Amino acid sequence: MGGTDLIKPATPEAIAEAADAIRRGDLVAFPTETVYGLGADATNDRAVARIFEAKGRPHFNPLIVHVATLEAARVHADFDTLAEQLAARFWPGPFTLVLPRAGGTTLSLLVSAGLDTVALRVPGHPIARTLLDACDLPVAAPSANPSGGVSPTTAAHVAEGLGDKLALILDGGPCRVGLESTVVAIEGGRPVILRPGGVTRAMIEAVAGPVASAGGGGALRSPGMLESHYAPALPLRLEATDVAGDEALLAFGPRAPEGGKARCNLSPSGDLIEAASNLFAMLRTLDKSGARAIAVMPVPEEGLGEAINDRLRRAAAPRVG
Numbered sequence: 001m002g003g004t005d006l007i008k009p010a011t012p013e014a015i016a017e018a019a020d021a022i023r024r025g026d027l028v029a030f031p032t033e034t035v036y037g038l039g040a041d042a043t044n045d046r047a048v049a050r051i052f053e054a055k056g057r058p059h060f061n062p063l064i065v066h067v068a069t070l071e072a073a074r075v076h077a078d079f080d081t082l083a084e085q086l087a088a089r090f091w092p093g094p095f096t097l098v099l100p101r102a103g104g105t106t107l108s109l110l111v112s113a114g115l116d117t118v119a120l121r122v123p124g125h126p127i128a129r130t131l132l133d134a135c136d137l138p139v140a141a142p143s144a145n146p147s148g149g150v151s152p153t154t155a156a157h158v159a160e161g162l163g164d165k166l167a168l169i170l171d172g173g174p175c176r177v178g179l180e181s182t183v184v185a186i187e188g189g190r191p192v193i194l195r196p197g198g199v200t201r202a203m204i205e206a207v208a209g210p211v212a213s214a215g216g217g218g219a220l221r222s223p224g225m226l227e228s229h230y231a232p233a234l235p236l237r238l239e240a241t242d243v244a245g246d247e248a249l250l251a252f253g254p255r256a257p258e259g260g261k262a263r264c265n266l267s268p269s270g271d272l273i274e275a276a277s278n279l280f281a282m283l284r285t286l287d288k289s290g291a292r293a294i295a296v297m298p299v300p301e302e303g304l305g306e307a308i309n310d311r312l313r314r315a316a317a318p319r320v321g
């Protein structure tokens with residue numbers, strides 16, 4: 001398997017090496033509490049372009065820029081009162097704000113893919129924070145997987161998909177949240193969820209009142225939200241209540257049907273936090289099981305279930321390209 005020799009435990013020396021690589025314009029994979037990121041200097045057009053090249057990602061899809069602090073974020077985007085409130089509540093954490101680019105920002109235009117907004121996040125993972133401090137740069141980082149594939153929640157997943165394209169992979173163990181950050185824009189003074197993720201709708205509503213969802217022909221959509229995404233190689237059968245002998249079962253909760261060629265349970269106790277953290281790794285495991293398809297049991301549409309179901313629907317959608 002290519003790239004496993006690039007995996008380094010995230011010692012202070014390895015983090016310093018990663019920071020040097022980012023300052024040189026190279027690509028580094030690093031852990032965040034959501035998923036592993038494919039990081040590059042967000043002020044360097046060439047470095048950002050290499051992210052798109054490595055992922056095979058369409059250029060119209062903008063990237064999340066990671067910074068160490070809210071103060072650093074304010075240099076690059078214009079925060080209104082609501083943005084300040086949301087940032088104060090959810091940073092550091094699995095939360096991304098899409099805001100107007102600030103006049104004086106040095107961010108590459110490519111991270112915004114031609115939009116006049118930028119997506120910013122202060123991650124909570126100690127290794128990500130130490131790396132951001134060490135390189136003293138805003139770091140553009142999409143999930144560290146080839147475009148359209150399943151997001152990586154371990155260093156080994158990163159090596160599998162992108163190993164030969166990176167300077168190094170900082171290993172911080174499995175990601176705690178396991179789902180990408182919630183992406184929120186502000187429209188008409190209200191938050192709009194562009195992508196459900198690690199911070200739930202209810203958590204945002206507790207701060208900001210009613211929240212709108214993107215889509216449904218609304219003006220604001222997340223350009224990265226292609227219908228088919230997070231896709232394993234095998235087809236998915238959603239809302240499954242049984243499993244055929246040649247199918248693999250992705251179960252949820254205590255009442256999983258018997259049978260199947262292979263099986264994983266997102267959370268035998270029905271805990272949505274545990275399920276989110278297991279989702280991508282279990283999809284990868286079942287994808288390699290030699291089954292004909294993956295049968296997925298229903299997951300309740302509450303709390304983190306909204307983000308889990310969003311990823312499952314995308315994984316099941318007809319493939320594009």
Ligand code: TXA
Binds near residue numbers: 036064115117
């Ligand atoms: O948890 C995460 O968010 C991970 C970790 C590494 O931080 N990153 C991640 O990045 O998932 P990426 O590039 O795979 O997803 C970025 C999402 C896409 O849905 C993209 O369309 C949206 O954020 N986005 C970025 N900039 C935007 C902008 N200016 N306007 C609207 N949506 C934007």
Ligand code: MG
Binds near residue numbers: 142143151
């Ligand atoms: Mg991604």
